[in-house]
Amino acid sequence: MSSPALAPPSTRDPRLDVFRGLCLVMIFINHVPGNAYEDWTSRNFGFSDAAEGFVMMSGIAAGLAYSADFREASMRLWTGLGRVWHRVWTLYLVHILTTLAALAAAASVALWLGNAESLFENQMKWLWLDPLRTVIGLVLLSHQFGYVNILPLYLALLAVAPLMLFAAWRWPRRLLAASVLLWLVAGIWRLGPPNWPSSGVWFFNPLAWQVVFVTGLVTGVMLKDGRRLVPVRRWLQVVTGLFLLYAALSAQIPAVSKMTGYTLWLAKETFHLPWNLTAFDKTYVAAPRLLHILALAYFLSSFPIIRRACAHWIAAPFELLGRQALPVFALGSVLCIGLQGIKHVTGENLLADSLLIWGGLALQFALAAARQYWPKPAKIR
Template sequence: MIRGLALAMIFINHVPGNRYEVLTSKNFGFSDAAEAFVLLAGVSAALAFGKHFEARRWWAGIAGPWHRAWSLYMVHIVISVTVLGLVAAMLRFGEVPELISRDNFNRFVEDPVGVLIGLPLLLHQFGYVNILPLYVLLMLAAPLLIWAGQRRPGWLLIASITVWAVAGLTWQNLPNYPNRGGWFLNPFSWQLIFVLGILTGLALRGQRRFVPVKRGLIIAAALYASLAFLVKQVPPVDQGFYVVMKTLREAGVPFVLVDFNKGYLQLPRLLHVLSLAYLVSVSPHLRDLSASRLAWPFVVMGRQALPVFAVGTVLSFAARAALHYFDPTLTIVEDVVILGGLLALVALAWVKELSRAALGAPRPPIVIPDPHRPAPEPQRAAQI
């Protein structure tokens, strides 16, 4: 359910300026749906492929994530070419140059050969089409991370935090081409949240929690999430918080600890998504909510995450084109493109589910232990 909700918010946020953005998580704290997406990707990888390493089926444990990485790579190339064609068509036939003048599409006009070199190498990424390259690299590293997480979870976590800290302190990143600079979502930084997801998933496979339920942790997570909410929603609190952070930076505290850069997943953003994840994980109502009819659209979207994300990305650019082409002051246009897009994604996921069932390949449930009960209930699956 949570992954489906994250995908819905990603679609909405990829159409910047629409009035439905106020309902997405980025308005209630420092992180947004992208962090949740990557965290859940790590959980899913551990749940799906950890069994192979437990049974010492080494090649299956390696081939599974790498096959997934190849699928992600192919989808990324198809999405990139499709949206490039869409924004080019709006320039040629719709007389809407705004789309191709931003989000790194203008580089194709200036240096098409360089872009054609960088695109298949994952070195050139268009705006709003840059999460799958990160996901590809993380899945390539997943076999090693899962193997290490099963044997030395503490050492893996220390190594991951070290890489995150070094990247944030020294501004290390993978290169762009033909642009200068690095990736928008720095893999050296974002690997930490993926590793935390893997360690969580491995713990769930063992019917336990990676982070135990502690009253002090619940209070700390709730306080931090509340502070982030107030900073986003109450201007005086925002101003005061900005002054505090600025003072800390001027005092020499490293940016990675007191800034909000998304690309380097700096500490305020990281703590926010982890606080939210912890609060959700200890909620006694998650299972019942996931099983409710109201949650069904998000559950089915989460089960078909890759096709939903791919089509949603293309639809988001089509929605942006529509909002530029038609009168943007007409709220009916926003309603049609946003709500219509979400309905299309739910329909896509539903059709994919029906196709899977017709082919005789039902999706096995993922059973997650309930921390509020002494023993897990295998017949009830928490769909996240």
């Protein structure tokens, strides 16, 4: 979704990296529960949170980066397949390494701070309850540690992205309709890849979350072609703005939240709606969450001032994080597991929280800067 003044397809849009960087910061803060800063992240001002934003922008990035190879039915299709699946393999390796490092972070807290709680949280307890099956599950992605489980969603969706990209150039509306139908069916019957050896489905269920990714992917394909997915209309800006305002009030004011819950319950009972149209479930991206991220994406993308703000030097640190999203996310995921363990020791302490959160963010900025600006070593031939 772009501003009315469309840039040439080859121009890098600063909004994608800036908002992806902001999402990474908020995800990191939210993944250290109980800290003094989590009340100021986006999840406290609407129905969706930074995870939906991150997946949406991952879809946009995929549409921009890989769509050209799938525009024509030619030999470039094989090149495109190779590029996409090479990235999938990279994501898998990063996920396995991040999972191992997160376990090491929890073990370090237990060893040197004398607190082993983290080793039994975030689905890590299954390593001790059923070690053989859990190790196999970690490799097969059927078992995922909490707070380290968004990359399996991304790589699963990216693995089938070639089909989506091929369809997005030819039948974008049909692709979006099929995506919405799959989201609805997966929610109604609670379908999704199973967890093993534990029960249930993936927390980030790809059968439901694909609707966020596909919307972003089609948006990216349209951007590549110099078009918008949804035209800028004043009435749409007003409607989405009012919805975002109401969602923020509902998240902040108990009376409004109670009214929202009652209204959704009444709609469900009156019209016998499926549960995922009136709930706030994250695993199945229930309708209020989905509508919120779609409204937010449209609203922010429809004002030229947002693009100018993202191009300002003040936004440069977030753009840097967004450009190096994968290593920054991996480091943040490992840090948050260790910081959760440290929080068990420090408790509620503003000074400790500040040191932990700002120190962790400083490490992520340092990594992003190193990746961006350090000279790359020459290849050995």
